[in-house]
Amino acid sequence: MAEIPPAARELLESDALAHLVTINPDGSPQVSIVWVGVEDDEIVCGHLPFHRKLRNIERDPRVSLSLEGSGLNRIGLREYLVVHGRGRIEEGGAPELLQRLAHAYLGPDVKFPPMDDPPPGYVLRITSERFGGVGPWAK
């Protein structure tokens, strides 16, 4: 497990969207965009249904995610963070996590999930193994 560098943590806790990659049974990439946060040095995201990405992670826990930063490098290219890690799935807790993340992504007064009685869902917890991309977090 690699500790999350401070600049990477700041981006992971911002309103930057995370492009999450999991591996399909046929070895092809599966991609979706998710909200993320950080808890106990793990990257977390919440899911109400048991999505295909979660089934993929049950079978092969290797995941990658990428987020666009706001800084530019010396030739004007946008900084970005790539995290390679391993995911594990916890049952329950999704509505509470999504509500917390909604404050970062949508605003301080938003109710999310929007329905009154959401299912408990699943929390995906990702342990970081390697950081890349372009920016202060990249080797």
Place this chain on the structure above:
Amino acid sequence: MAEIPPAARELLESDALAHLVTINPDGSPQVSIVWVGVEDDEIVCGHLPFHRKLRNIERDPRVSLSLEGSGLNRIGLREYLVVHGRGRIEEGGAPELLQRLAHAYLGPDVKFPPMDDPPPGYVLRITSERFGGVGPWAK
């Protein structure tokens, strides 16, 4: 090969960055952010060195890319486009393509690549097979 829907083409030709996923020899995802454009109904990007992503595509042509849109869906989530396709690599032509894409990504007066005598590099051409994500391009 799937024809690129008009709304997806508009996003692919905008200044939205593409998160490009290729498959490493060990089956894990490799992710980088690239500039993209459209030529002859293919998605194109230019590379000066023969990056790891190009080596990956030589071995396994399956690629995915994701781009953030600007619209929101009915519950306030950002639209995004995912393209699944197959890549092939052409030698040469990268500086000319990068200069064209730099006008969309950096501005009308930018010289890119910034060096005086760039190598011919490689152009990655991606044939789309399936569109997903959240937005008018998703089934």
